[in-house]
Amino acid sequence: MEPSAPVRERGELRLSADSLTALMGDVLAKGKAFRFRAKGSSMSPFVKDGDVITVSPLRGRQPRTGEIVAFIHPKTGRAAVHRVVRAVAAGFLLRGDNSQDADGVLPGERILGVLTEVVRDGKRIQGVRGPGSRLLALLSRSGGLARGLGFLRRLVRGTERGAP
Amino acid sequence: MSEEVRFDDAYVPSEDVVAREIEGEIVIIPLVSDIGDIEDELYTLNETGRAVWGKLDGARPLRRVAAELAEEFEAPIEDIERDVLGLVRELVSRRMVVKKD
Numbered sequence: 001m002e003p004s005a006p007v008r009e010r011g012e013l014r015l016s017a018d019s020l021t022a023l024m025g026d027v028l029a030k031g032k033a034f035r036f037r038a039k040g041s042s043m044s045p046f047v048k049d050g051d052v053i054t055v056s057p058l059r060g061r062q063p064r065t066g067e068i069v070a071f072i073h074p075k076t077g078r079a080a081v082h083r084v085v086r087a088v089a090a091g092f093l094l095r096g097d098n099s100q101d102a103d104g105v106l107p108g109e110r111i112l113g114v115l116t117e118v119v120r121d122g123k124r125i126q127g128v129r130g131p132g133s134r135l136l137a138l139l140s141r142s143g144g145l146a147r148g149l150g151f152l153r154r155l156v157r158g159t160e161r162g163a164p
Numbered sequence: 165m166s167e168e169v170r171f172d173d174a175y176v177p178s179e180d181v182v183a184r185e186i187e188g189e190i191v192i193i194p195l196v197s198d199i200g201d202i203e204d205e206l207y208t209l210n211e212t213g214r215a216v217w218g219k220l221d222g223a224r225p226l227r228r229v230a231a232e233l234a235e236e237f238e239a240p241i242e243d244i245e246r247d248v249l250g251l252v253r254e255l256v257s258r259r260m261v262v263k264k265d
Contacts, residue, residue, distance in 0.1 A: 023200070
């Protein structure tokens with residue numbers, strides 16, 4: 001056996017997406033919330049790459065349209081965080097606000113928890129679960145949100161190029 | 165005041181942690197204020213720690229844990245006992261394991 005200083009704090013540990021998924025599942029299964037750093041831009045601008053987000057257990061209730069949920073993605077088998085855009089008989093239609101395509105309909109048991117907090121640069125972002133979430137779900141369902149965000153980005157880039 | 169750790173007692177992982185073996189290491193997340201926060205607190209155990217952790221089942225007193233490990237690793241029992249005691253003291257102080265009543 002090696003001499004010990006065996007408990008190491010975080011250090012250089014990098015968690016793979018699979019490991020993160022497993023740990024999130026373990027924590028939520030205990031009825032506790034899971035806080036981690038988000039990666040990717042599929043929920044931008046509401047969740048941006050590098051934001052620290054908290055996913056809380058649903059505690060037996062069903063997710064609501066407009067809520068942002070963590071789930072096991074059917075294609076990758078890994079955890080993802082997208083919005084519920086419609087509840088249907090077979091489950092829930094999910095889509096990233098900034099995604100071109102929906103994730104498909106997922107049964108409720110594949111949904112791990114619901115997003116309850118977003119912290120960006122140390123500040124808590126408001127409106128994660130606000131009354132506008134159903135409208136955002138409607139826009140996201142029709143693809144209008146992704147198109148609108150794309151238009152806004154082009155507009156901003158155009159303005160920046162046109163600036164004196 | 166820190167809790168005394170004794171060889172005659174058995175210990176078990178606390179209900180207030182989630183632990184999982186990932187890529188050969190035990191990763192431990194403390195559940196503080198009902199949150200497992202891997203941005204704030206995340207611990208790993210090295211090979212020594214993993215070997216000890218796997219035997220903290222609440223049934224084996226630390227003396228037996230050390231004896232089993234000394235046999236498995238073919239190492240002097242005195243060294244192993246020192247390692248086991250040091251690790252369990254640290255885990256207890258961090259509330260990752262608790263004494264089994």
